[in-house]
Amino acid sequence: MAEDEKNKNPEIVGFACSYCTFKASEMAGSLRMKYPEGVKLIQVPCSSRVDPAFVIKAIVEGADGVFVAGCHPGDCHFIKGNYYTRRKIAALKEMFNIFSMKEKLRLFWVSAAEARRFVEKVTDMYNDIKEKKNEG
Amino acid sequence: MKGKKIRNGDIENALNKFLKDEHHLVLGFKKGTDGIHHQVFKGGVDNYSLINHVFGTNGALYLRRIFSKGIEVLLMMRPCEIRAYVELHKLTQIEREDIIAISIDCPGTVSSKESKNNMPAEIDQLKGYFSSNNSMRWACSVCREKRGVVGDGGIRFDKTGNLWIIPYTEKGERIISIIEGELEEIPHEMLIDRSKETEKFQVDMETFNKDFEKCIMCMNCRDMCPVCYCLDCVFNGDEYLPKGDALLNKVFRTGSTTMPRGKDLFHLIRMYHVSQTCVGCGACEEACPQGIPLTKYFKGVSERLQGLFSYMSGRSFDEPIPYITFLEDELKEAED
Ligand code: SF4
Ligand code: SF4
Ligand code: SF4
Numbered sequence: 001m002a003e004d005e006k007n008k009n010p011e012i013v014g015f016a017c018s019y020c021t022f023k024a025s026e027m028a029g030s031l032r033m034k035y036p037e038g039v040k041l042i043q044v045p046c047s048s049r050v051d052p053a054f055v056i057k058a059i060v061e062g063a064d065g066v067f068v069a070g071c072h073p074g075d076c077h078f079i080k081g082n083y084y085t086r087r088k089i090a091a092l093k094e095m096f097n098i099f100s101m102k103e104k105l106r107l108f109w110v111s112a113a114e115a116r117r118f119v120e121k122v123t124d125m126y127n128d129i130k131e132k133k134n135e136g
Numbered sequence: 137m138k139g140k141k142i143r144n145g146d147i148e149n150a151l152n153k154f155l156k157d158e159h160h161l162v163l164g165f166k167k168g169t170d171g172i173h174h175q176v177f178k179g180g181v182d183n184y185s186l187i188n189h190v191f192g193t194n195g196a197l198y199l200r201r202i203f204s205k206g207i208e209v210l211l212m213m214r215p216c217e218i219r220a221y222v223e224l225h226k227l228t229q230i231e232r233e234d235i236i237a238i239s240i241d242c243p244g245t246v247s248s249k250e251s252k253n254n255m256p257a258e259i260d261q262l263k264g265y266f267s268s269n270n271s272m273r274w275a276c277s278v279c280r281e282k283r284g285v286v287g288d289g290g291i292r293f294d295k296t297g298n299l300w301i302i303p304y305t306e307k308g309e310r311i312i313s314i315i316e317g318e319l320e321e322i323p324h325e326m327l328i329d330r331s332k333e334t335e336k337f338q339v340d341m342e343t344f345n346k347d348f349e350k351c352i353m354c355m356n357c358r359d360m361c362p363v364c365y366c367l368d369c370v371f372n373g374d375e376y377l378p379k380g381d382a383l384l385n386k387v388f389r390t391g392s393t394t395m396p397r398g399k400d401l402f403h404l405i406r407m408y409h410v411s412q413t414c415v416g417c418g419a420c421e422e423a424c425p426q427g428i429p430l431t432k433y434f435k436g437v438s439e440r441l442q443g444l445f446s447y448m449s450g451r452s453f454d455e456p457i458p459y460i461t462f463l464e465d466e467l468k469e470a471e472d
Contacts (some may be wrong), residue, residue: 062385063389085472091408107471
């Protein structure tokens with residue numbers, strides 16, 4: 001039942017900063033760490049490049065969840081990009097909360113060295129969403 | 137706080153004095169044959185109306201991209217219009233240099249689509265009129281700031297029927313100096329009070345889809361919104377809307393088959409984009425041919441998102457829009 005499989009397995013779109021989280025995902029790959037297939041990464045030059053419109057578009061067009069990930073505060077390649085990200089995504093989270101779907105959006109800080117943290121963060125999100133999806 | 141008490145006719149006299157300079161304009165309201173409308177006055181005022189109890193559009197809409205120097209424009213408008221002007225200024229869509237913004241106490245308005253027969257025109261009677269029926273637009277009944285306390289100066293009504301003009305900035309002082317009389321302490325209590333807090337907006341996607349069922353995606357709501365100003369809106373053309381494989385993917389993955397496709401996308405993105413600058417004026421809803429309850433959503437969402445940063449759109453010229461500033465140590469709860 002391939003179709004059923006597909007329906008049960010969530011798809012998660014992740015916007016990952018190319019200076020940190022995206023590098024961490026590559027490192028996870030070269031270390032042969034596994035993370036769910038349904039997690040699709042989109043590389044962005046900085047987490048603050050993510051217009052919340054991208055997130056809304058991903059959700060409205062079928063993604064089960066979205067995360068935005070960047071460098072830890074203070075470590076942004078462009079000095080302060082991720083502080084803006086935090087403001088914008090915090091507000092977007094509040095909006096998702098208003099529409100009773102706050103579980104669909106997460107914000108992670110993952111440095112280029114944190115392959116393990118990357119795998120943990122995305123796997124946790126994937127599992128939580130999968131559980132919720134298969135409940136209803 | 138100090139202001140000048142205004143006598144009957146003082147305002148018109150002051151405006152006429154101001155308009156003697158050929159480089160001066162006033163944007164305010166004019167009594168027409170069918171209601172009261174926005175009007176640019178040049179040279180002098182005629183059939184001038186201080187307040188306008190019928191809401192058609194938000195006048196700040198007409199101010200976008202005024203950058204010219206040497207022409208002074210005096211705004212005499214509702215608080216929600218002045219607030220939208222303040223936001224547009226912060227968004228670098230208007231130069232503040234040559235604009236003087238006076239907000240006028242607002243008793244609330246009816247929709248321009250409603251019958252306006254038998255409505256009184258004076259503010260104290262209007263207040264009574266609105267409390268005797270429910271003709272007031274919903275946006276006004278939950279308005280966050282009906283008082284003329286924003287911009288460069290304000291016109292306020294006290295409880296004994298007197299009018300006051302109060303300066304908030306140097307520009308306001310300049311305008312007020314045209315009016316005769318001395319500055320004196322203004323009364324503590326005014327006819328129009330601080331607004332009450334409204335309930336926090338909370339909804340779900342099912343209700344949203346139901347409420348927007350009749351939307352035909354004409355985008356009038358966007359076009360009439362004073363603060364939705366982008367020349368290059370992502371929704372110009374259909375590039376941003378789901379189409380082709382993306383549309384099929386949407387149908388299969390979300391089960392959503394409603395048309396016109398992408399209206400959920402359009403409204404949710406617009407809601408986010410205006411979230412810090414929406415003034416809750418309801419111009420979007422007024423422009424909607426389908427009677428969609430837009431204010432409920434746009435005002436509801438924007439107030440909660442502004443609340444996150446203790447921000448209020450248009451309240452002050454100096455408060456930066458939250459998305460273009462930050463604190464290093466904040467919002468830890470947003471991090472997962
Ligand atoms: S929204 Fe407020 S300021 Fe604007 S017309 Fe209504 S009551 Fe007046
Ligand atoms: S004005 Fe009304 S019908 Fe037109 S796009 Fe906006 S909500 Fe839809
Ligand atoms: S979204 Fe609607 S209520 Fe908000 S500022 Fe624009 S027109 Fe006014």
